[in-house]
Amino acid sequence: MKVDPFIPMTMKQNAEQxxxxxxxxxxxxxxxxxxxKHLVKEMTKDSFxxxxxxxxxxxxxxxxxxxxxxxLANELASQRKLGxxxxxSKYWGQSTGLKGNS
Numbered sequence: 461m462k463v464d465p466f467i468p469m470t471m472k473q474n475a476e477q478x479x480x481x482x483x484x485x486x487x488x489x490x491x492x493x494x495x496x497k498h499l500v501k502e503m504t505k506d507s508f509x510x511x512x513x514x515x516x517x518x519x520x521x522x523x524x525x526x527x528x529x530x531x532l533a534n535e536l537a538s539q540r541k542l543g544x545x546x547x548x549s550k551y552w553g554q555s556t557g558l559k560g561n562s
Contacts, residue, residue, distance in 0.1 A: 484552050485545075492545035493537035500532045 504525065536542060 485549065488545040488548040488552075489537065489540075491548050492540060492542055493533060495544045496533035496536040496542060497529060499542070500529050500536070504529060504532075 507525075537545075540546065
């Protein structure tokens with residue numbers, strides 16, 4: 461009995477499954493980062509107000525605010541403290557489990 465043709469097929473399926481899992485994990489992390497950016501942006505919107513937002517200092521202030529917002533959001537997202545990535549991953553786990561049972 462020769463089973464060699466099935467081994468590469470199984471390896472290919474496993475590689476595709478791992479690739480799909482990595483893509484889902486990356487999407488979950490990206491979602492957490494987007495959520496964190498909106499959260500930090502909303503939390504800091506009044507922290508960077510200046511009386512003259514239209515001049516050179518206002519533009520620099522907006523750039524500085526964007527940098528701070530991105531840095532804080534990236535840090536929050538990388539730590540997965542908000543739990544959004546976990547919720548997305550859990551949802552995908554449940555939905556793939558349902559497909560397997562059908």
